[in-house]
Amino acid sequence: MADEPFDLPGCLERVRQRDQTAARQLVEHLYPLVIRIVRSHLPRRVAEEDLAQDIFLKMFTRLAQYQGNVPFPHWVSRIAVTTCIDQLRAQKRRPEFRWADLSEKETDVLDNILTDERDATPGDALAARELVHKLLGQLKPDDRLVIQLLDLEQKTIAEISTSTGWNQTLVKVRAFRARRKLQKLFQELQSKEKS
Amino acid sequence: MSSFDHQWQKLTALARQAPDDRDPAAPPGFATRITARAATAPAGSPWAGFERFALRGFVVAAAFGVAAIALNFVTLNADASDDVASTDTVSELLDLS
Numbered sequence: 001m002a003d004e005p006f007d008l009p010g011c012l013e014r015v016r017q018r019d020q021t022a023a024r025q026l027v028e029h030l031y032p033l034v035i036r037i038v039r040s041h042l043p044r045r046v047a048e049e050d051l052a053q054d055i056f057l058k059m060f061t062r063l064a065q066y067q068g069n070v071p072f073p074h075w076v077s078r079i080a081v082t083t084c085i086d087q088l089r090a091q092k093r094r095p096e097f098r099w100a101d102l103s104e105k106e107t108d109v110l111d112n113i114l115t116d117e118r119d120a121t122p123g124d125a126l127a128a129r130e131l132v133h134k135l136l137g138q139l140k141p142d143d144r145l146v147i148q149l150l151d152l153e154q155k156t157i158a159e160i161s162t163s164t165g166w167n168q169t170l171v172k173v174r175a176f177r178a179r180r181k182l183q184k185l186f187q188e189l190q191s192k193e194k195s
Numbered sequence: 196m197s198s199f200d201h202q203w204q205k206l207t208a209l210a211r212q213a214p215d216d217r218d219p220a221a222p223p224g225f226a227t228r229i230t231a232r233a234a235t236a237p238a239g240s241p242w243a244g245f246e247r248f249a250l251r252g253f254v255v256a257a258a259f260g261v262a263a264i265a266l267n268f269v270t271l272n273a274d275a276s277d278d279v280a281s282t283d284t285v286s287e288l289l290d291l292s
Contacts, residue, residue, distance in 0.1 A: 023233065024226040031221035039217065049222065053229060060233035113206050128209035151207040183199040 008072055015063065027056055033073055034080050040148055041084035051087060055080045070162070077163045081145065088141035099189065106131045114190055135185055143178035150175055 006029050014022035031052070038051045058079050066075055102110065105127035112124070132152065136144045145164070149155040157175075161168045 018234070020230050020234065023230040027226035027229050028221050031225070032219040035219055035221075039215075049225070052225075053232075056229045057233055057236060060229075061236055109206075109209070113202050113209075125209055125211075125213040128206055129213035132206060132210040151203070152211060154211075179199075179203070182203060186199055186202060 012063075012066075012072065015060075023060070030056075030059075030073065030076055034076065037077060037080040038084065040153065041081070041088070041145060051083065055083050058083060074162055078165050081164050085141045085145060088144070102131070102134070103127065106134075110189065114186075135182060138185060139178050139181055143174045143181070146171055146174040147178045147182070 006025075008029070011022050011026050011029070015026055034052050034055050035048065038048050038055070042048055042051065055076075059076055062079070066072065099107075105124070109124045109127045109131060113128075136147060139147065146160060149160045149163070150157075155163070157168050157171050160166070160171050164171070166174075
């Protein structure tokens with residue numbers, strides 16, 4: 001039963017006819033896609049379920065505008081990405097990045113990355129993920145999203161362009177700007193690490 | 196590859212290995228709650244997508260407004276000084292004489 005392919009066009013047609021069961025099935029079908037985007041770009045102090053709820057409500061209220069020019073999951077991805085960016089922009093101030101705020105494990109991982117002295121252990125992965133999120137938290141929301149998709153989710157420029165609606169040149173410019181800012185952060189960290 | 200690129204690639208490669216054991220399925224009752232709220236929500240306007248540009252649009256419009264007033268102020272001042280010169284009774288009298 002669970003292996004049956006989901007009939008998305010049929011489900012959308014029934015949702016347009018105000019079929020509540022179809023609407024529930026649509027939410028359950030798209031939830032993994034939406035929650036993956038939300039978890040990747042979750043702003044501080046925002047519950048992931050609240051953000052997912054906002055995204056699905058926007059999806060339903062804008063459903064009449066969906067023309068079918070792009071696959072429906074891509075259209076929903078754009079709503080999810082835009083909603084997350086709007087939330088990040090609403091926070092305005094980004095937390096200051098301080099060496100003292102890093103945990104012992106994060107400092108250890110960073111030290112290893114900067115000095116390249118030993119191979120990473122499997123236990124370093126969680127600390128590395130936390131550290132990357134702290135560094136990405138210093139970037140502008142749009143730049144952060146590009147780096148997240150490019151370097152963590154390993155999407156191509158074309159895929160990022162499709163899921164965000166930004167043209168490929170803009171994606172490249174944002175990636176370049178973000179990497180320059182990250183490089184500056186790394187240099188600051190290196191000087192603090194030496195001192 | 197620069198030193199930074201190497202360090203960043205190493206860090207992100209390590210971060211990607213972190214396990215994510217969070218459940219990707221919708222929590223119980225989530226879909227029902229959403230559909231109930233969506234059913235009572237008003238339908239979205241086709242112009243709703245432009246709402247996020249409203250504030251920026253207002254700022255740009257205000258900047259254009261200020262620029263237009265500043266430019267016209269200079270022109271009006273110049274016109275006003277021309278008017279004064281042309282309605283100078285003494286010069287008009289001299290012209291007549």
